[in-house]
Amino acid sequence: MNPSTAFATVVVDELIRCGVREVVLAPGSRSAPLAMALAAADREGRLRLHVRVDERTAGFLAIGLIRGTGLPVPVVTTSGTAVVNLHPAVLEASHSGLPLLVLSADRPPELRGSGANQTTDQLKVFGGAVRLFHEMGVPRQEVGQVAYWRSQVARAVAAAVGVRSNDPGPVQLNCSFTEPLVPTDGPDWPEPLDGRTSGPWTSVRAAGGQPSSLSPGPKTVVVAGDGASQAARLAAEAGNWPLFAEPSSRARIGPSVIPSYRLLLGASKLADEIERVVVFGHPTLSRPITKLLGRPDVEVVVVAPTGSWPDAVRRAATVVTGLEVTGADSTDWLARWQHADQLARPAIDKLLAGELTGPGIAAIVGEAVGADGMLVVASSNPVRDLDLAPVVPIRTVANRGLAGIDGTISTAVGAALANAGATYALIGDLAFLHDFTGLVIGPAEARPDLRIVVVNDNGGGIFSTLEQAGTTDFERVFGTPHGTDFAALAAATGTPYTLVTTADELRTALVRTVAGVDLVEVRLPRPTSLHQELQAAVNAAL
Known part of the structure; x- marks a missing residue:
């Protein structure tokens, strides 16, 4: 499967997982991968596809479908003036608070300004009318693309329906495609194209809702990034879980804190046993934490009370606004991390006790x-x-x-x-x-x-x-x-x-x-x- 076909297949599948049931398409060459993926999904009964020859008509058809169903509706166009013809519908959606998803096909970025056919600057072409704009980038046949594609689609749908902002409205995903634009034989894709076993890649809970319950369950650690606050500490202590807290988290206190976590993640076999990570705040400091959050065998739960949420490696399974831990881990999980920290501390202090570092x-x-x-x-x-x-x-x-x-x-x-x-x-x-x-x-x-x-x-x-x-x-x-x-x-x-x-x-x-x-x-x-x-x-x- 070539990159453009894989990208379109994954995007359409994730849209369906995020609740999309109706899609409008205005035909064109550059959007061919999306058109074929949508037609296949229509044949399989996973969504209903509507084709219109005029983009302005297509945009307002999507508006009508949104008003009738209350669900987000994508409208797909090819590149060039086709995209601009959606502007009236985008403005209507913006002022009416309607979740219109614009999937604008585009040429590769390096063709902009070159005089290439049907190539113009489509970036933020709708200005401040959209709640979110994202340039998806040229699809590449490499590990990590699937998580990126699915995560961004889930984020776009969440922005369109206003699940975090209480301000629904249109979004634009600008999708660059390279030839071949139709399915071809090729090398095996380096990673599965599948999504989660059920539901969207990232399940996003509404802002201002009730705290979500979290059982002791799997072997869990709490990561507290910048601005995490005492909520991270309280969650870690309630679950009897190790707490990896960055200096500016304001959560680096209490019995669950593991001060040498960064070095332990690179040394201890305990790191391999981690099954779930609960993230508070904005973690940015260390590569070991980034590596942990990117592991496909680890469930990532992000706690973000409002607005957007941090998910730099695109692996978050759930985004919640608050957390209620329903019980404490009764195993020796935290004690083992504490013991490892106690063993590591003298070695660290010895190296730091000599000349100033x-x-x-x-x-x-x-x-x-x-x-x-x-x-x-x-x-x-x-x-x-x-x-x-x-x-x-x-x-x-x-x-x-x-x-x-x-x-x-x-x-x-x-x-x-x-x-x-x-x-x-x-x-x-x-x-x-x-x-x-x-x-x-x-x-x-x-x-x-x-x-x-x-x-x-x-x-x-x-x-x-x-x-x-x-x-x-x-x-x-x-x-x-x-x-x-x-x-x-x-x-x-x-x-x-x-x-x-x-x-x-x-x-x-x-x-x-x-x-x-x-x-x-x-x-x-x-x-x-x-x-x-x-x-x-x-x-x-x-």
């Missing part, structure tokens, strides 16, 4: 902040270093929406101005330089109580731990050494400054009362093999 600095800063303080942590290495610390302040703030280093100092200043107590910031050198002007505060402006700890490894240290390490021109295009004098920068803004070179000096610098803004610089060599050494130490300890 990023994780060692994060641990010392976390201790200094304590239960009453607030910690703002930068993206890149600092937040990952903090994730390895045994103690993480509950009031930890991080810009994890897009995980950029932009505006970290200004974020810390704002958080400190809104905080009644002392505020600390843990930040890398590039993030500091990126927002150095955040320290420029006018004499008539309120000044916060903020201590900034900048970990200076003279460049993009995180790249030394990634695939880019050792590549040609690494220092120039990834390492980006700058040689900046931070003491001079501090002096330029009248910011008190301290340079520390040992753990004891850092503890002494942090114990002082935080009054106004001050800067503590810790200089480090670039991290190279530290994380590999930590993983090896944990492997040996277990």
Whole structure:
């Protein structure tokens, strides 16, 4: 089966699983894969297909079907002006709150602007009238495509019917097709094209509904990403499940927390036994968590009270607005994770107890902040270093929406101005330089109580731990050494400054009362093999 045929087959099947029973088609060449998949489903009695030669007529026929059935109805067109002829129907659907799904066929993106036949820019052609737009991308014959296709169709239908927003309306999926556009013989597809055993790929519960019940059932872990809140902790404790909590989750407290979870996922055979993951918040930090969420043998339940939901690897089976755990796991599942964490901790602490390292600095800063303080942590290495610390302040703030280093100092200043107590910031050198002007505060402006700890490894240290390490021109295009004098920068803004070179000096610098803004610089060599050494130490300890 070629990629275009496979894509169309999967999309039509998932639409049916999501409740679609009527589809309108305006014929054309580029939409041929969808047309043939729809005709096959019509013959099998899985849906009813309506064919019209004019796209404007097709759009309003779909509107009438929606008004008559109350169900979402797709309308399929070929590329070019065909898509634009749906605009009147899309506007009607938008203003009437009707779940119209536009499946617009398109040429491959590389043909845009080339003068290729029937090729124009169809991206967001309906502007703000649609509740969701997504460019599906050119189908490829590789593992992971089926989960992506099915997940996105389920997300589009949920947006159209307003299940999360209470604002139903039209959506557009722009579907690029490459030749061949008709079924052909070819190599076996690298993964099953099948959907879930029953129902849609992702079952989405309505916002504002009753909490969903979850039994102890399979071997479960709770993942708490950014902004998860105490709901993650309460669920983990109610189920007697291990809790893998990121620093900015505000859930990293209590008996279920497994601080070394990231290293244990790469070392312990316990990871292979996980059968279900309950996700709160927006997990973004670690590849082990991403790998866990992408495992086909693991059921993923996402708890998201409103709006969209995180599902970066497209494996979520259920999205709920709240969770009621009906009982505790009576096995030794949590105890085994706790035991593994206890075995791993001394190995981690031993490696961090020598010369200063990023994780060692994060641990010392976390201790200094304590239960009453607030910690703002930068993206890149600092937040990952903090994730390895045994103690993480509950009031930890991080810009994890897009995980950029932009505006970290200004974020810390704002958080400190809104905080009644002392505020600390843990930040890398590039993030500091990126927002150095955040320290420029006018004499008539309120000044916060903020201590900034900048970990200076003279460049993009995180790249030394990634695939880019050792590549040609690494220092120039990834390492980006700058040689900046931070003491001079501090002096330029009248910011008190301290340079520390040992753990004891850092503890002494942090114990002082935080009054106004001050800067503590810790200089480090670039991290190279530290994380590999930590993983090896944990492997040996277990």
